[in-house]
Amino acid sequence: MTGEKGNKLARVIPEESLNDKLASEPQLDKTSQKRIGDQLRAMYDELMQQPVPDRFKDLLEKLEKSSAEKTK
Amino acid sequence: MTPDPALREALLAAVPSLRAFAISLSGQVDRADDLVQDTLLRALSNLHRFEPGTNLNAWLFTILRNLFHSEYRKRRREVEDPEGSYASRLKVQPEQGARLDFEDFRVALAKLPPDQREALLLVGAQGFSYEEAANICGCAVGTIKSRVNRARFRLASLLNVDDVDDLGPDSMTRAALQGIS
Structure with a gap:
């Protein structure tokens, strides 16, 4: 089974490179891992692209102002 | 503690990541934004504990994560909020086809x-x-x-x-x- 591209089936494969307590746990094959990873990042990127709500800019500005006044 | 302009910029720059993490973690935008706001306030009042030169993002994520868990525990005590309750809430939101995959993914993540x-x-x-x-x-x-x-x-x-x-x-x-x- 050489990394044939068409084979997308998730299999439980032993992976000797994994250390710690992973040795005894089932492992996803690389293709399935990549798919999960890609979807995860796509979802996360979409959230990252959202504009920062004004409340956070306002909050930090307010804090800056109030501390500036205190030091006057 | 005074947030100097550079720090303010750094905190603002961290907000998109903090929000993405908080939304993915809690499954709710409103709650996530409250979490992020509490995180920023907590960070500002504990700035003396931050070691300059270390990873600001990692420090902020630690604060957010701890806030999320203490809130989660509190809620659990107050009302029985079994896991997966927000998985079912998520499903209620209608989504257009383009985002269907993400929606499926979010629901799975919430489980x-x-x-x-x-x-x-x-x-x-x-x-x-x-x-x-x-x-x-x-x-x-x-x-x-x-x-x-x-x-x-x-x-x-x-x-x-x-x-x-x-x-x-x-x-x-x-x-x-x-x-x-």
């Missing part, structure tokens, strides 16, 4: 135990190293690896990543049968 979800998000989405994620969660590196592994495995089965229609022997049989009929 994971919180410790697995956060480990996967920190490492797989936010790109922290296993060591950084272990520091953020206050556990051993091996524990993080194990949680990420289990999270991936569970997601794969929830999302039927292994159910590939165009290649599986079953679908070939189905196709053949359909061809006959």
